[in-house]
Amino acid sequence: MKTAIEVCDLVVERGKRRVLHQVSARVAGGLITGLLGPSGSGKTTLMRAVVGVQVVKSGQVTVLGQPAGSPALRRTVGYVTQNPSVYPDLTIQENVRYFASLYGLGKQAATETIRNAGLSRYAGQLVGDLSGGQRSRASLACALVSRPEILVLDEPTVGQDPVLRDELWAWFRELANGGSTLLVSSHVMDEANRCDRLLLVRDGTIIADDTPAAVKATAGTDDLDQAFLRLIRARSAHQSDGPTTPAEVA
């Protein structure tokens, strides 16, 4: 599988704190890679480095062979932050059509994307009048309407009900099947099971980089929440010369 994103020895400091410690990882093209980890572990910082908006202390990030943030990548990389970036004084339809027009796309692309985002019923509503979850989906629709080759989605399902979350994940899968590469952060472990690969982040380091099945097998449990805990404990024990495998600390 071709590497779409490569992170090599990445060190990032925010404020006076080091928040990523020589992180290295590869994200395969055409797959959904989940970036999982507790709040404050460095997921957003890593995503910001991938899209080229994060000042880095050292290390490299390349996307499709180009340095992250290169002008050549602008049309190729879509980034959806946790803060919706949509115009509140325009309707959903106007917002999505506007973003479609920037890429030379017409109304049909906008209508289709609004449907995929589960927003058809609200298409004529002003974004400023939407609920938080609806606004997030409107933001997602604006970023996805151009079908970027690389999609970096920071907690795209936060605030969505289970049915909508399921529909959004089905949409992500469809995009991956169409060749897009998705890097999706979450701290919901049941979503991790829907990813092809997982990067588990803890305190600014990657503690696992594998398929969900392999993460569970290594940890000796079928439950990803448990697997994550065991991996963390195994790592802490290893650092203090205790048992060294996740199964030993179970």
Ligand SMILES: Nc1ncnc2c1ncn2[C@@H]1O[C@H](COP(=O)(O)OP(=O)(O)OP(=O)(O)O)[C@@H](O)[C@H]1O
């Ligand atoms: N603007 C900032 N200035 C200083 N420190 C920051 C800034 N933004 C984030 N941090 C710190 O960097 C660390 C990593 O934050 P980051 O947002 O990457 O974590 P996260 O895993 O995405 O968290 P969450 O799941 O809560 O979004 C945290 O300790 C956070 O306090």
